[in-house]
Amino acid sequence: MKRALLTVEHLTMRFGGLTAVDDVSFTAWDGEITAIIGPNGAGKTTVFNCLTGFYQPTVGRLLLERADGERFLLERLEAYRIGRDAKVARTFQNIRLFPRMTVLENLLVAQHTSLMRASWYSVAGLFGLANYRHAEDAAIEKARHYMELANLVEVADWQAGNLPYGAQRRLEIIRAMCSDPVLLCLDEPAAGLNPRESAELNDLLLLLRAEKGVGILLIEHDMSVVMRISDHIVVLDYGKKISDGTAEQVQNDPRVIAAYLGEEEVA
Amino acid sequence: MAYLLQQLINGLTLGSIYGLIAIGYTMVYGIIGMINFAHGEIYMIGAFVAVIAFTAFSNLPLVVAIMLVLLFSMVITAAYGWTVERVAYRPLRGSFRLAPLISAIGMSIFLQNYVQLLQGARNKPVPPMIQGGFTVMQEGTFTVQLSYLQIMIVVTTLVLMAGFTHFINTTSLGRQQRACEQDKTMAALLGVNVDRTVSLTFVLGAGLAAVAGVMVTLYYGVVDFYLGFLAGLKAFTAAVLGGIGSLPGAMLGGILIGLIEALWAGYFSSEWKDVAAFSILVLVLIFRPQGLLGRPEVEKV
Known part of the structure; x- marks a missing residue:
């Protein structure tokens, strides 16, 4: 039976006059891979920054519910407690290993x-x-x-800094796993990888889902990764959620096609 | 030949003391990217605590007394190191880059005056405690002396440096220290308490400076409140020479500065020995700013 691991409700993040994330709600299920996609500037990384305590959301509730029943409201926790107590781990767009x-x-x-x-x-x-x-x-x-x-x-x-790029990406992901997270947030893990490294990354993520049952939240532009491994996809555009569903549902959603291909007036 | 050997022995002793102080500079620079100009004063406080403790423990057997003085001085000086960071630097973290530096200079002046007011401006002597030594060689009328005290200083320094390197490289706390040095934000995300790690760095640096303070008290037999200024600057020079941020660099730089100073004093002029040491600082900054063992600064983009 599916169990909600992370429930995001009405998440809004404003920076002065700019609304980077506008009333976004979605659910990430336990043991599944949830992808967040969208054109550049859609607010994907902002969602991550709210989840991991870098930003304090303007409005919204971020409920994490662990299998043991313990519940955390992430927007109320200090950054280091999100990792240590709520067990949410993340990686960054640019690799941040300890290179030496x-x-x-x-x-x-x-x-x-x-x-x-x-x-x-x-x-x-x-x-x-x-x-x-x-x-x-x-x-x-x-x-x-x-x-x-x-x-x-x-x-x-x-030394971590001397590894090839793809290996550094995988190391960053397993380093996050070593802290025993219940939710693993990956910000563009396939960025800059060649097709072979991308395939190795897919294998690793599928293995982690199968063996560890960890919930994975994924921001990714590489559609070969997203469509192959995601159980569930959330699409953002200009800070708003425009679609939510399986890979097939999302691919056929006219609003998604419009956002990506820049179609004129849908309505 | 004999004269050279004697100067090398003297230089090595002096260099050990500089090396112990230089570690404090280099570690603090490594983790928060600032020069802790109050570190020389921390060393001076270590020496003063040693004088007070030697007086208090003067009835005990010598070996016990030295052990107790070392312990006592390290604990109290470490407490000063912790406090300086807590009061003068931590509130300024995230402020503009020069703020902690200015605060450090203020802290340095404050500590000098504080000791001067509490302990008086006059020199404080301690009676010579470890006397005697070996005659290493004789050449004409010149004898090369290696005193027990010099052996003790060099051996203690080597043991401490080896132990410290082991601590940084193999223990969980040392790993945490290196992780914070390389990426504080990421370390925090992995659950490392960054503030506590920075405090620990100051405590360790002050502890080593305290040992240097005890040694210098034994070696010269006299301390004053101004002692930390010059020694601190020279240890800073040593850290820059070895490559600031590099632990083995600080040790190497300390020993080199000690040797350069002793050889200069022995062959040219002892009045100009400070000029020699600081000329090295200028030359290193011009021709090899990353130092002997340091990494070249890479601009982050």
């Missing part, structure tokens, strides 16, 4: 909350005490598991 740390270290930073607790704020870590060793082993094991999924095991000790 290894692939493995990047994945360990994402697990630092549990590591810190186990290491008594590094006092135990410095002396290599047993419980810290144990926690660190568990963290490395988890990192290894994700590196296998993303095909990055061989480059575990590379």
Whole structure:
């Protein structure tokens, strides 16, 4: 049975006189991939910034409901609590890895909350005490598991900044996964990828959905990614939602075609 | 030959002290991109706490006393480092770039005057505690001396630097520190408490400066409230020479500045040794602004 993971109601974001997002409502279902698409400037990234606490929405309710029944109103949480407590993780349009740390270290930073607790704020870590060793082993094991999924095991000790572009994208996604999110927000993960890297990205996202059951919210321009993997697509144009449905429904919606192809007066 | 060896020994000792202070400059620059000009004063406070503690623990056996003084000085100086960041820099984060720098200069003057008023303007001496040493070699009438104190300073510094490098490279907290240094926003999104990590950087830097303060108290046997100014500037020069933001660079730069100063004083003129050290600063800034081990500044677009 489908369960609503994120319910966005009447989200509006104004910057002075500009309304970037205008009364948008949609639902992202648990364990599904929901894509948000639209022409440039449609307000997609603004929606993400509201979800992850970068912006305080002007109007609207952002309800996250986890499988264990715990509920969070994201618009009321501070930015760092959205990641730590509500378990919403995100990536950015431009890659933001820690370039001078290894692939493995990047994945360990994402697990630092549990590591810190186990290491008594590094006092135990410095002396290599047993419980810290144990926690660190568990963290490395988890990192290894994700590196296998993303095909990055061989480059575990590379500096992240030296990886090829496609591998950096995949690393960014599994780093977000290492914080055990219930909702993963990806901002244009396929941007700048070649067709082969794009296909690898598709595989990774489908694998994460199947194996981890994580809900994925995706902003993407690359329609080969969007149409292939999305369960459900929300289309924005000039800050308003103009369509919502499966890939097939959206592709045949005259308003979507008008927005993308610039058709004259629909009505 | 013998004379050169003696100057190298002296330079290495002095350089160890500069290196310990330089780490504080370089780490703070790495994480918040500002030069903490009050760091020299933090080191001076470390030296003053050492004088007070040595007086208090003078009845104890020497080894115990030194251990206690180190501990005492590190804890109190670290508390000063934490407070300076909390009071003078954190409120200005997100302000224009020069604001924390000006605040740092103000903090530096404040701390100098604060110690001068509380402890008096006169030199404070401590009795020599660790005496004796080896005669390394003899050449004519000139003997090369390596004192126990010099050995202790260099060994303590090397152990601390190794331990510190290990801490930054392998522990969870060190990883967090490096993550904040590279991308604070992303680190926060992954749940890292950035403010606490910055505080930690100041605490660690001050702790190392305190060790340098204890060592200098033992080495010269006298401290005054103005001690931090010149030493701070030289340690800053060391950090720039090694490449500001680079941890191994700060250590290397400290030792090089110590050696340059000792050799200059030994072969040319001891009155001009500060000129030598600061000429290095100017030359590095002109010809290799990224320093010996630093990364060239890449303009972010």
